[in-house]
Amino acid sequence: MADTNFDIIIIGGGPGGYVAAIRAAQLGFKTAVVEREHLGGICLNWGCIPTKALLRSAEIYHYMKHAKNYGLSADNISFDPAAMVQRSRGVSGRLNGGVTMLLKKNKVTVIWGEAKLTKPNEIVVSAPSKPAVQPQNPAPKDKLGPGTYTAKNIIIATGARPRVLPGLEPDGKLVWTYFEAMVPKAMPKSLLVVGSGAIGIEFASFYNAMGVDVTVVELMDQIMPVEDAEISKIAQKQLEKQGIKFKLGARVTKLDKAADSVTATIEAGGKSEQLTVDRVISAVGVQGNIEGLGLEALGVKTEKGCIVIDGYGRTNVPGVYAIGDVAGPPMLAHKAEHEGVICVEKIKGLDVHPMKKEQIPGCTYCHPQVASVGLTEAKARAAGYELKVGRFPFLANGKAIALGEDQGLVKTIFDAKTGRLLGAHMVGAEVTELIQGFVVAMGLETTEEELMHTVFPHPTLSEMMHESVLDAYGRVIHM
Template identity: 65%
Template sequence: MAGKSFDMIVIGAGPGGYVAAIRGAQLGLKVAVVEREHLGGICLNWGCIPTKALLRSAEVFHLMHRAKEFGLKADGIGYDLPAVVKRSRAVAGQLSGGIGHLLKKNKVTVVMGEARLAGRGTVAVKTDKGEETLSAKNIVLATGARARELPGLEADGDLVWTYKHALQPARMPKKLLVIGSGAIGIEFASFYNTLGAETTVVEVMDRILPVEDAEISAFAKKQFVKQGMTIMEKTMVKQLDRGKGKVTAHIETGGKIETRDFDTVISAVGIVGNVEGLGLEAAGVKIDRTHVVTDEFCRTGVEGLYAIGDIAGAPWLAHKASHEGVMVAELIAGQHAHPIKPGSIAGCTYCHPQVASVGLTEAKAKEAGHEVRVGRFPFIGNGKAIALGEPEGMVKTVFDAKTGELLGAHMVGAEVTEMIQGYVIGRQLETTEVELMQTVFPHPTLSEMMHESVLDAFGRVIHM
């Protein structure tokens, strides 16, 4: 393949890279994608997908314990951790295989190996067979990110785990410490806590799920505490002393340090971009705190070089990466592309209860100078939620009081990760409260709470 030339080379086959490659091929470009590990990237193999499979097992286990409530009988309830993990890996494997099929179907050339930029329009790939050179006028960096490791809190796979160890545990933790309460930390805390681990979550910010609306964070925290979790906010883990089968954590809250013993620690303190070894500096690419600096069209400022997904910075979400991949492929193919509005990208956390949001929180809307109208509706007022046995939750909407623009929506409760999409479409269509109020929501559904929350913001709520 020496000197093989393409219209577009994509480095990385995660949800950004493989989608960019497929869209490019659909538009008639000759495309190559280089991947060093797994098609589907972290999201599909070690992130979004396998964690959802684990969390589904935990949810079913939780429901089995509630059988009596539903008039059902279930005896001798238990779980087989290796079987739970095996199912999760099988789900990831099935989808990863599917990506290979899609790339082949779209005639995308797949090169397995490690890529680096080797001059303008040239990519050198280190494969098992040696080095190959590929060339293209357009190169898309989609190399993603990895877990941030804090000094002294590094993972060892035995006592201290990253998300990868937590996805295929060699044993069930008894006393678990989770450092960080973003989506990854809270999802693992939720999974292991449901399966019976005594779980403590430490968050350095003043509340857990710090990017969410403060009211939603507070509601979720109350539920987690009810489920037996210990939540420590405005708290830092200063050091970990590793012993035989146990870790002593030095935990600082309000200037006081205490020590606590755990048998397992999961570190989930953010991510760093995979920018090393790619030859970016030599190419003249600007890097800011491990992320490639781009404009709204994902252009790096170096001609013909784009960066998409996690390597290009926040929000670090698979669906953002995929959308950017499509946009960049369309730009390269000479089409008219629209930049992505970060405020219209939803965030979803699959803990129990689920959390989902889009747009501005109430506090951020006020900070931005909006006079706001806020509506809320509780799950307890919804027939479907009660029938499901899921009466804990709320839907909150934030509107501009003058224009009626939907500024943000925030939810906590059963299946909110599926419902948030209604508000995402609303924002994309630049809706106001009038259209949302006039929309007929089907009954009985959880989605009716979205309607009621809007009505509440304007003093017209019916069921509360």
């Protein structure tokens, strides 16, 4: 008979759950993960990874169309939507199999099904109530199944799902969430994207690159509302040059569906207009998967659809923890992973620092890319800081010009009194790969002086990070 007692049981095998499980196993805990659909979670199977595969296809297609800019020629350029989707799904499938292997290597038990807490140290697992949207790989052969399991510590890592607004309910055919948007059977001629957060902008960028007429509606007065306003404006200008249309300070109040099209009623500034498109993508955010877990009966505190935790993942009920999207924003895979490690190490009794959310970077993989960490200029000023702000444009950087990617900006924000780096914000080519430099700097409490005396290699895009720091203190060289 299978052993049903563990030190740690983690409900959910996404980025937070499987990383927490591996770290728990490394620390000597007897560990199990409960998963109902696919190891790797939404990020690996339906989010971060497959969207980047699609965006890579769009990027290559974009460069092929502009081959002349690089002294090259490419004729009769075309694309195959089915082949692009197949590649994207293949990338996810490969990584899904990798997670299965990692759990097995670390001797983590996989329990297949849906879990419900019956006591702070007990769960009942039942068969999944619905089949996976599209499982990447079959469940591990040596998995356990339905039954009662106990553990000293239970970590909830059930993730999140697309938020649904009244009147914008997805139907899988005309109105899509990211699930359907990721596997189009054919390209629509026109598309309305509701919401301009990372998900909405990435899909808008992808479909626009593939020749679709894209319109984005955003309730706030700037796209990517969490980003620095200056960066958002630059991104919007570049996206508009590529053909994307934006309606800001606007909301979709109604969708009228025809056989193969949708007419949206859009209200802005007291005026109403109608727009007919082939398809609509609802990208109005996500909400935590807190239902059906037995939280109410145990008295686990929730707020705004998420589980309330402290800096170590602890809920108000001893022995019950939560990490990742289900534990609140920012709802990012890398936040979930780090939160999982912190949670498990705290359970072990290690000297671990609580999560510092202000040091979690955000990345949007549109074209141009957007990346940031820390406070925006507006939030820093609102917090009462006296600032020194530096800027350096891509058009003054040799590597950016050589790449043919000379549109963008690196912006740094410092506390004028202490030299502390408060925030860094970028828009342009490959900035999602650059932002970690500023994340490390903030983590080490680096001052402007240390950044100024750091030698950046030439010719690289990273030189702009250096120049932006220099600019904040009136010492910029190449501008």
